[in-house]
Amino acid sequence: MQFGIFSVSDITKDAVTGRTPSEAERIDAIVRIAKRADEVGLDVFAIGEHHNPPFFSSSPTTLLAHIAAVTERIVLSTAVTLITTNDPVKVAEDYAMLQHLAKGRVDLMLGRGNTVPVYPWFGQDIRRGVELALEHYNLLHRLWREDVVDWEGAFRTPLQGFTSIPRPLDGVPPFVWHGAIRTPEIAEQAAYYGNGYFANNILAPNLHFKPLVEFYRQRFAHHGHGTPEQAIVGLGGQAFIARRSQDAVRTFRPYFEGSPLYGASYDLEEFMRATPLSVGSPQEVIEKTLGFQEGFGDYQRQLWIVDHAGLPVEMALEQVELLGTEVVPVLRREMAARRAPGVPDAPTHASLVRATYGDAEPRQARPNPNRGDNLTGTSPYLDTDPGVLADRPLVR
């Protein structure tokens, strides 16, 4: 079971001081938050992708590569990578590069995001958002698994004999989670490929996402990847923790009420009662999270948002600290004690390498020489299977 934090990279006014942090401050803050998460032993740090204010994370691979360089153990992920408006070829290249730099401490979560104008900004049509997401991932899946790809679809120029570089580290692509809050087709795609399914589990009633999680579990089994209980499920949530319950509520309230996201809807108590938002003592957050396990079944990844609603960075760091020292150690123990036998952990680079090669040496891609036209042609690597030939025109 993995525990960690995720951020949508919002830049929100601190409702208590009235001050809005600068982009530079928030970017520095998120690096500090990720480092602290690594130091206190959290397993995952995930960052969102936006292309407009009031967010800062337009370039998640750049940010994550830097965080990879200043951390030791933590797995770096996204929440989410826009598989709709990014070119899947560029996603394949960027995240493979990140995977190499982070020595395999990378996976990614794909989704459609929640911003309508982002589609035209990148030349796409939101009315075809689901088709874009599905087709783009089908291509990404192949680009990471086949050295030479011929491909034709509805949305990007066809590829003839294309090789995405660098090849994934050790020949093993980053593990992929598909994030969806309403679309069974996305959960079906996760199930078809044996990938993970992540429900953000925020801003909705408790257990609202259970039907989609169940659907994904059933389809995971249908597609032959194991039993429904062995499907790879991730859940989000938000947490604000203080040693004493009443301090947590009192401290968080002005930020909650001052936040454009929360402030105009249900009051804090109702939000705490009716949705996955956890505000309280470590014990209360532990109990609420154990309720997720009870409601959704055994799952593999729990991520919390801790840097939302304009909380100052010191407070967000304190949240990370409390999660790492007070909440997660207990949850690890309790969840393990309750977990049914045979439920796997979330895949990591190491586990995927083992599953792929056993005791054999992993593949290391070594290119064939340049033919003089800056290309290696249809046999890109020394170990390219001569039986695999792309039907591209050869340059003589």
Add this chain to the structure above:
Amino acid sequence: MAGPTRLVVVSAGTGTPSSTRALADRIAQAGLDLLAEAGTPATVSVVELGPLAADTARALVAGFPGQAVQEAIDRLAAADGLIVATPVYKAGVSGLLKSFVDVLDEDLLIATPVLLAATGGSPRHSLVVDDHMRPLFAYMRALTLPTSVYAAPEDWGSAELGRRIQRAAAELAVVVGAGVARAVADRTWSGHDHRFAGDAARAERTAADVDFDSPLMRLAAGGRLPPREAGAS
């Protein structure tokens, strides 16, 4: 659906007593009586929007309903026929009704018979029912009944209102009794957009309900989109 036929009254009246609620109750009673005469046992339950006002507004802003609004939605989803009654404010339907309808799933009322009723301070607003309510429920693809009922102050002393109530209730009783909603939805349900695990009575809830032979589901399972006609966007 097993069990007795379910009529649900939705009243946006806020007064105590509310003339809007009184009108809806009279219509509901007439409908119950006519259904009983036709050998169709029916029940009626009332959703008062007044007590849900704050929750309805919050549901709009938050993007999801709280418990009380959800219970009202569930009752509408299970209804075999609706009687919707609103006061006329500022020459239009009550914002309370519009806000409540705004938080409903698009497919919640497909083919559900809806009897439209309104009360107002003057006969000059009598077209609000047909001009405002009817398009709203047409958008919801509900089956709005031909006769709507509007009651201005002077109507309460007239036998004519009773006759209009009887006529509208008769339409409701016949359409509900004939099972038109189910027959229509049986034929047209798959042609509408739906929310997985949504509130509608027929919403797909599990993998067993889902058609995996759709173009999108085939694409999800590694397939390809069918070629589109030239010029299609």
